[in-house]
Amino acid sequence: MAKSSKKVKTNAVRILDREKISYELMEYDVNDGLLDGISVAEKTGQSVRIVFKTLVTKANATSLFVFLVPVALELDLKKAAQAVGVKKLDMLPLSDLTKETGYVRGGCSAVGMKKNYPTVIDKSAEQLEEMIVSAGKPGLQMKLAPSMLAQVTGATFQNIVNS
Template sequence: MSKGTPGTAFLTKAKVAHRLVEYDYHPGHDRVALQAAEAVGLPAGQLLKTLMVEVDGKPACTVVPGDRTLSMKKVAAGFGGKSASMMPPDKAEKLTGYHTGGISPFGQRKRVPILFEAEAMELVEVAINAGKRGLLVLLSPQEACAALQAEAKPLCADA
């Protein structure tokens, strides 16, 4: 498997320390993030999933622990909007340049505002999709957030 993706190129150019880990991606799995965390031996909360959303009809990106659920109310508030919804998968793929199950916040085709779940900033290291199904990048959540010029805010329903 080739490890070069727009996401890994973004991190290298930004000089963000990271390492890659591969796993067997199972497309039929109903909880892809949990399956990925299990495959690489990480607690589900340490694997951050990238979820594309629309806030007041505008695209945005959220990065949240794999075992958590977004609160659309908190997402809307975090981006300064009134309403939020999940972006349809085909629209997310076109916007990011990545396939669902392999969407990364790094190196997306079109730059959109990004928020991380605030509690993820308490972790020393997290795994985030590197831009390809079956490929994760391990790195500091603080460095990831800074490189993306993102902010950390409460986004999850169970926070």
């Protein structure tokens, strides 16, 4: 399963282990404070095409949605709203992230949030053998097959980025 020198156990990692989903853990240094996705791709030596960021949005106070997009691209809020069947979406304020998901900025994973929110992965991931996403804490990423991520999160693949 996990290929790492240490046994790091986040909610996301525990769930992948429980579901017997194959993944590889990748660690990177967070001491420089650079947690954005492009920096993470550079620190892990991975292409920005396969490193995805997890974005949490809200339609209203009780309806949250999770989107995974390549780190070098931006979520198109109109396409995202269409994908989940709502009129309008806003980004979840950073101050609400931990309260709603259980995760912190730079370590938000679509796997293992406090609740199972509807999740959409950008369609570009369908063509990849592997993608890299947060493993649930800053400094830790996981590489896995997009189909396995979709399976464990109940996600769909749709075009949700600015073209």
